Amino acid sequence: MRLKNKNILIIGVSKGLGYALAYFLLQEGANVIINSGNEIKLREISEKLKQYGTIDYLQGRISSKENAKEIIEKAFNKLGKLDGLAILIGGYIEDTIENLSGLDEMITNNIKLPLYIVSAAENYLNRNSAIVLVSALRGIDKALPNQLSYSISKAGTAKAVEILASELIKKEIRVVGIAPSWIYGEFEIGRNWKSLRKLGDVKAPPEDFARVIVWLMTEEAEWVNGVVIPVDGGVRLI
Secondary structure, eight states: OTTTTOEEEEESOOTTHHHHHHHHHHHTTOEEEEEESOHHHHHHHHHHHGGGSOEEEEEOOOOSHHHHHHHHHHHHHHHSOEEEEEEOOOOOOOBBTTBOTTHHHHHIIIIIHHHHHHHHHTTTEEEEEEEEEEOOHHHHSOOOTTBHHHHHHHHHHHHHHHHHHHHHGGGTOEEEEEEESOBOSOOOTTOOGGGGOOTTOSOBOHHHHHHHHHHHTSGGGTTOOSOEEEESTTGGGO
């Protein structure tokens, strides 16, 4: 178990990536707290995963510096220490320069809120801990014409990984990220997810992305810092 007795907080849990990440972290021996604004979803996920290890949840939608700090403090008080933080807040809106309908929401979700969370968490994270942010392939590679606000905000996420890593290196806290292609569908325990995709597919199930985040939080990745890893099965090469 590569994360035995490590305490990990996942913020912005969905039934896709967040659920899968919690499952694989438990499989590696971590103690996990999951967070979102939906208590019913959190309770359901916790009930299904408690047989695999220690899992708890904190309900609360992060919208400001103040409630980001509140969630971090509650997680720290529950666990006694924090060894890792995964920030999965995001969303997807299509827009163009003619109609910037998603600009405020995408900048808030993909840049402002993650920064609020990291700012609140830096003094609670242990030495040798890891923070993982989620950018997107469209933020680091060629974007589509209808993804203006989404792509520029995810590009901001990717740059934030680099800058935050340089700031927190003195505290021996790593900051890393992934850039998924298309996370498709909800997580299902025990299924053969590898049969659902092949190399070069534009989309893949959440398991493929969650497992990379888990690895980034282990000691095996302790010399990986300040970078965003494309997790796309090679679709950008086609």
